[in-house]
Structure formats: C-alpha cells, structure tokens
Amino acid sequence: MPKSKTSSKNTKSTKSKQNKTKSKSKSVKKSPKNKTVKTAKPLPEPEDTVVFIYANWCPHCLDMKPNWYELKNQLGHTVETIEIEDSDFDKEMKLYTIENQKLNGKTIDVRGYPTMFKIHNGHIDYYGGNRTTSDMYNWVKGNISGGYSKSKIRKSNLSIKSK
Helix, strand or coil: CHHHHHHHHHHHHHHHHHHHHHHHHHHCCCCCCCCCCCCCCCCCCCCEEEEEEECCCCHHHHHHHHHHHHHHHHHCCCCEEEEEECCCCCHHHHHHHHHHHCCCCCCCCCCCCCEEEEEECCEEEEECCCCCHHHHHHHHCCCCCCEECHHHCCCCCCCCCCC
8 A cells, every 4th residue: 555655646746747847838938930021012003094084063974983983993903093073173283294294295185074085105095985884994905996086086076086
C-alpha cells in the first residue's frame, strides 16, 4: 500500500506541475503577426467618355433615365460617364471643361433634350439611335453605328441624317 500512496503523490505532483505550466502558457500573449496590406492598383483611365445632358421637366429624358442608369452600371469603370442636368448651376462650367479637356476646344452642340454623345480621342459622336439600354451599350462599345455626326446636320432645316 505504501507504494501506491507514493505513486499517487507522484502523479499528483506531476499533474500539478503540468497544470502550472499550462496556466503559464495560457497567460502568455501572442504577438500580432505583421500583415502586409495590399493596396489596390489604380484603375486605368478610360479612353472613352459618354455624356448625357437632360432636363428634369422633359418627358423624353424621364423615359430615358432608367436606361441611362442601367447603361452606366453595365459600363462600370471601362467608360467614363458624365451626367449634366439642364438646371445645374454649374452646367456651363461642366460643358466648358469637357470642351477644353476632352474635345480640344471644339464646341458641344446641344439642340434638344436628351442629348447624348461619346468622346473618343478628341472626337465627338452624337447618339441618335433607340433609347434602349442594349442599343446604347452597343453604340458606346462601337459595335453598331447609332449616332450621327455634327457635320452631317444640315443647318438650313436642322434635320439629322443617319450614318
């Protein structure tokens, strides 16, 4: 019997030593790892710009706006989109900035509402196609010709010829 008592004492003492070492390891705080933060690459500057000029009082503009917003979502960051409302206090400044920065001083011709055009390499192409999202998207991406050129507008009767 005495052997069993000593053996039980030995096991108790080893267990208590193990518990002490376990409790010590629990109290040790782990140092935070150095994490490298990845910064996102800047998006490339879009080559094309699409401008939508509208008036809130115009029923044609109100009909076209949902398709315009859907078009903007589809284009994402691949094409810059600019929206100018007729009653914007800085409308003239926005148009002036576009003319000087993107059109190399060429003037924008707004003959009615809505007016939509795209700018590619300093050239302007006015949209005169259907006002559906798919038609506008195909025109922006250059898959179809849906626009008209300002030079093809006859000044005498202001009629528009399709391309």
